[in-house]
Amino acid sequence: MRPPARPRTTPRQASPGPTTGATPARAPARKQAASSARRPSTGVATAPTGTPSTAASGRRGAARAGAARTGATAVVPAGQDVPxxxxxxxxxxxxxxxxxxxxxxxxxxxxxxxxxALVVGAAVAALGSPLLALEPAEVAVTGADEYVDEAAVREIVEAPAGTPLPRLDTVSLREEVLDLRGVKDVRIARAWPHGLAVELTPRVPVAAVPDGDELALLDSAxxxxxxxxxxxxxxPQVDVPLDDALALQAALHVLAALPAKLSAxxxxxxxxxxxxVETVLEDGTTVRWGGSSDLPLKVETVQTLxxxxxDARTIDVSSPELPVTR
Structure with a gap:
């Protein structure tokens, strides 16, 4: 007689409560997840191999550099790429x-x-403007004497009446005035806006030289x-022919070197x-000068003697170092 069969037992299911029989491989994974949850996110994406992604890191670096230039703080969410x-x-x-x-x-x-442009325009306008035209009433002539014909001078300088002063050729006017007898020098200046200032330097005669029935009045030159x-x-009258230039020039040089008191x-x-060269003074004294050299010394010697x-009637200073009186 067979013994009765034993009933089969059903395998016991794992209870949902905590167990201590977890596998060693799963336990570190849970610890890593919990550690990641506790640490704050740094926004660094991790590549599958566990190293930061190079492209993502470059983009996040550019974003931080831009923020540093503008003074803002770059916040990059974790795991998100920033353009x-x-x-x-x-x-x-x-x-x-x-x-x-x-x-x-x-x-x-x-x-x-x-x-x-304004300067050029003003210059052009002045050159042709009648507002600056020469007016004869505004011409002033000074320095004329009995040997300079002032009317002849005015006739020359007033001839271009109506011409604007900037266009007036004062050089030509000066040359024409210098051609007049008795004028040694002349200065012509524009007197704005309509006039001219003419300053004459006349020649001063120092001797009268016979010229036929008349006398030519000559200056020191x-x-x-x-x-x-x-x-x-x-x-004084000089008895030297006009055509004897050397003798005449020596006599004129002597007269020009005399001081005013002696010349008179x-x-x-x-x-x-x-x-x-000889001179006769008003008291009858004759002075023999010789040539026209050393005139300052000769004049001083004559005055001293x-x-x-x-009482000397003749004074010879042709050799001023050895003067002779008689």
Missing amino acids: PRVSTAMADRLAERTAMRRHRTWRRVLAWVLSL GVRVATRPEAPKGL QVEHVSADTQDA RTLDG
Whole structure:
């Protein structure tokens, strides 16, 4: 007789409660997940191999650099890629400065061009404007004397009446005035807006030289100043032919070197040659000067001898170091 069969037992199911029989491989995974949950997110994406992604790191670095330039704080969520940001603020400022510099340069150039145009326009207007025309009533002539014909001078300088002063040729006017007898020098200046200032330097005659029936009045350079029928009072007469230039020039040099007090006492001058000049004073004293060299020393010697020997009728200073009186 067989024994009765034993009933089969059903395998016991795992209870849902905590167990201590978890596998060793699953336990570290749960610990890693819990540790990740506790740590704050740094926004660094991890590649499958456990190293940060190079592309994502580059984009996040650019984002942080842009934020640093603008003064903001870059916040990149974990696991999210940020597109690269390129700041153009510096380039915009440089472009603005360049544009302003170019603008100022053009303004400066335009100002110079306008100023030059105004100056040229004013000059052109002045050259042809009747507002600056010469008026005869505004012409002033000074320095004329009895040996300079002032009317002849005015006729020359007033001839271009109506011509604007900027276009007036004062050089030509000066040359015409210098051609007049008795004029040694002349200065012509514009007297704005309508006049001229004419300043004459006349020639001063120092001797009267016979010229036929008249006397030629000559200055110290031998230039004829005027012609008179007789010598003016106080002007000595030189008995030297006009064609004997050397003797005449020596006599004129002696007269020009005399001081005013002594020159006023000379009545007559003669010169047979250029080295034999003689003068006759109003008291009858004859002074033999010789040539026209060493005239300052000769003049001083004559003055000294006339003071020391007032009775001398002849004074010879042709050799001033060895003067002779008689």
